[in-house]
Amino acid sequence: xxxxxxxxxxxxxxxxxxxxxxxxxxxxxxxxxxxxxxxxxxxxxxxxxxxxxxxxxxxxxxxxxxxxxxxxxxxxxxxxxxxxxxxxxxxxxxxxxxxxxxxxxxxxxxxxxxxxxxxxxxxxxxxxxxxxxxxxxxxxxxxxxxxxxxxxxxxxxxxxxxxxxxxxxxxxxxxxxxxxxxxxxxxxxxxxxxxxxxxxxxxxxxxxxxxxxxxxxxxxxxxxxxxxxxxxxxxxxxxxxxxxxxxxxxxxxxxxxxxxxxxxxxxxxxxxxxxxxxxxxxxxxxxxxxxxxxxxxxxxxxxxxxxxxxxxxxxxxxxxxxxxxxxxxxxxxxxxxxxxxxxxxxxxxxxxxxxxxxxxxxxxxxxxxxxxxxxxxxxxxxxxxxxxxxxxxxxxxxxxxxxxxxxxxxxxxxxxxxxxxxxxxxxxxxxxxxxx
Ligand SMILES: NC(=O)C1=CN([C@@H]2O[C@H](COP(=O)(O)OP(=O)(O)OC[C@H]3O[C@@H](n4cnc5c(N)ncnc54)[C@H](OP(=O)(O)O)[C@@H]3O)[C@@H](O)[C@H]2O)C=CC1
Ligand SMILES: O=C([O-])CC(=O)C(=O)O
Numbered sequence: 001x002x003x004x005x006x007x008x009x010x011x012x013x014x015x016x017x018x019x020x021x022x023x024x025x026x027x028x029x030x031x032x033x034x035x036x037x038x039x040x041x042x043x044x045x046x047x048x049x050x051x052x053x054x055x056x057x058x059x060x061x062x063x064x065x066x067x068x069x070x071x072x073x074x075x076x077x078x079x080x081x082x083x084x085x086x087x088x089x090x091x092x093x094x095x096x097x098x099x100x101x102x103x104x105x106x107x108x109x110x111x112x113x114x115x116x117x118x119x120x121x122x123x124x125x126x127x128x129x130x131x132x133x134x135x136x137x138x139x140x141x142x143x144x145x146x147x148x149x150x151x152x153x154x155x156x157x158x159x160x161x162x163x164x165x166x167x168x169x170x171x172x173x174x175x176x177x178x179x180x181x182x183x184x185x186x187x188x189x190x191x192x193x194x195x196x197x198x199x200x201x202x203x204x205x206x207x208x209x210x211x212x213x214x215x216x217x218x219x220x221x222x223x224x225x226x227x228x229x230x231x232x233x234x235x236x237x238x239x240x241x242x243x244x245x246x247x248x249x250x251x252x253x254x255x256x257x258x259x260x261x262x263x264x265x266x267x268x269x270x271x272x273x274x275x276x277x278x279x280x281x282x283x284x285x286x287x288x289x290x291x292x293x294x295x296x297x298x299x300x301x302x303x304x305x306x307x308x309x310x311x312x313x314x315x316x317x318x319x320x321x322x323x324x325x326x327x328x329x330x331x332x333x334x335x336x337x338x339x340x341x342x343x344x345x346x347x348x349x350x351x352x353x354x355x356x357x358x359x360x361x362x363x364x365x366x367x368x369x370x371x372x373x374x375x376x377x378x379x380x381x382x383x384x385x386x387x388x389x390x391x392x393x394x395x396x397x398x399x400x401x402x403x404x405x406x407x408x409x410x411x412x413x414x415x416x417x418x419x420x421x422x423x424x425x426x427x428x429x430x431x432x433x434x435x436x
Contacts (some may be wrong), residue, residue: 072143075157093124093155097170097209099201100177100219101129101159102138104325108332109174110142114151118339126156130166130177163204170209174335175201175229178219180326181432188412188424191224195416198225202232211236214381216338217370218244218331220432222276223355224409226370230357231417239382243355245280245372246341247327247334248272248433251315252282255308256289260297266290271374271389272312272353274402275409278431280372281398282312286389305394316433345379351386352376362387365399369406 096113098106106129112118113125127146131139139159146157160166167173178197181190198217205213213236217226222243230241249270257264269288273281284304287294295301311318319327341352351374358369362385365371374386391399405427410417412424 070156070158072140072147072157072159074147075143075155089122091119091123093126094119094172095126095128095156095170095210096172096174097128097130097166098174098176099130099163099166100175102131102135102142103176104328105176105218105331105335107142108329109176109335110146111149112332112336114146114149114154116151116153118336119343121153124153124155127154127158128166128168128170129157129159130161130163131159132161132177136161163201164208167201167204167213168208170205170213172339173201173205173209173213173215174218175215175225176218178225181220181435187221187426187431191221191409191412191424192416192422194219194221194225195228195413198228199232199416202229205229206233206235209236212381213240214339214342215241216244216335217242217355218335220276221409223274223370223372223406224413226355227357227368227410228413228416230370238357238359241357241370242338243276243370243372244331244335244338245272245276245353245355246338247331248276248280248282248312248315248372249353250330250334250337252308252312255311256284256287256294256298259300259303259308260289260294262289262297268347268350269374270353271351272372273395273399274372275406276355276372276433277402277405278313278433278435279398279402279405279427280313280433281395281402282309283389283395284308285392285395286374309398314433317435341375342377342381342383343379344377346376350376354383356383356385361385363389363391363399366403366407369403369410371403371406 098110100106101110110127110129113127116123119125129139129142136159143157143159146154158166175198178194179190181187197219205215215226215229215233215236217229219225226241226243230236230238233241249272252272253264253267253270256267256270260267267287267289268291269286271283271286273283284294284298289297294304298304316326338352338354341354346352353372354375355370355372356375358365358367358371358373361367361371361373363373365373374389375383376386377383408426412422412426414420414422
């Protein structure tokens with residue numbers, strides 16, 4: 001039995017309850033019922049343990065998480081395994097930073113991450129949550145809910161308003177926080193305001209994140225925000241930055257499944273080209289339904305070109321009209337899908353869409369943009385572009401339009417990527433999927 005040092009007795013019922021209920025929960029998990037509390041020393045908390053069973057702590061000292069930006073509440077107590085158990089059952093902890101963590105999307109996403117939905121049940125995680133002065137209290141509320149959820153895999157949670165603190169050693173950065181476009185606001189103003197957030201965050205990632213951090217930009221306009229972010233992080237490979245396009249892919253698959261009368265997992269090879277905006281191109285030419293080209297299954301080709309395309313482009317807006325707010329849950333699901341696509345080998349012959357940096361792309365799209373394209377992954381966090389896709393005039397023309405829009409957005413944020421004076425001459429019909 002390992003016996004702890006005994007600091008002056010301080011036992012709150014709350015702490016004892018948290019620890020013992022966690023212990024019961026953890027002891028039901030394979031590999032958890034061993035030794036606890038290595039890092040608990042930092043919080044001054046000590047316990048007695050045996051090799052097979054967890055016992056309640058013998059002495060507890062208050063965890064002063066408020067003074068420790070590294071941890072929140074119960075997460076100042078980390079329950080570690082014996083080294084050999086760690087190597088046998090558990091992977092090394094993954095550190096995930098999330099901005100806009102008090103927002104709607106994060107409110108769904110964080111709980112998915114903590115439950116093991118993305119990385120699996122043998123993968124402990126640390127969540128580092130970025131808020132602002134405006135959202136700090138809400139962020140504390142989020143952390144409290146994470147505490148109360150007793151997720152065995154969630155080993156560390158910290159909250160902060162400083163990106164340099166939050167991004168320290170981050171292996172994943174999910175950049176969700178962004179100012180929404182308000183009534184009467186010019187898109188150029190939105191690009192500028194959010195661009196500043198993402199250039200600041202790019203710099204912070206560059207300074208302190210893992211050199212191999214994978215960044216998924218969700219906050220709109222996500223492609224151009226991702227471009228700004230990567231340009232401000234020159235020491236991190238540009239290919240590690242993604243703009244979230246998976247929601248658009250999922251929306252497109254759903255509409256095709258509906259039209260074809262098949263379950264949606266029979267729809268594969270779905271590419272969304274371009275910008276996460278109403279100019280995006282849901283490519284039905286390369287899609288397969290039950291392995292067949294879509295035009296062989298859906299004979300109504302006019303529907304594909306008109307209704308289907310517009311439905312996907314404007315799905316965000318249609319949802320806002322019903323809900324009174326933009327997609328939260330389905331966006332969180334699509335972030336999970338996007339992450340899993342990078343850490344799981346892509347099914348043979350299939351692909352997924354992601355907004356990635358155009359640098360030597362095989363499709364003739366302008367270089368130096370963040371553009372949604374078809375990708376495959378070996379499951380190592382990296383991806384390659386799919387080469388064997390076909391084009392026709394319809395798809396090509398549409399791709400040119402979304403490309404022009406991204407080039408215009410880029411000119412508008414030239415000052416944020418070190419390319420001189422901005423010139424904002426945006427196409428008038430350029431809109432987020434949520435704007436109609
Ligand atoms: N790519 C995609 O597929 C999709 C993208 N989105 C985009 O994701 C983003 C987040 O959406 P959601 O979670 O629903 O939004 P919320 O309104 O719930 O807010 C998210 C966070 O953004 C931050 N924020 C709000 N206002 C400002 C501001 N004025 N300046 C700076 N930051 C601000 C806040 O965080 P804090 O105060 O802590 O900084 C807030 O918690 C939006 O930009 C939305 O358009 C949404 C759906 C799909
Ligand atoms: O426009 C928005 O904020 C919401 C959005 O991106 C979407 O629903 O695809």
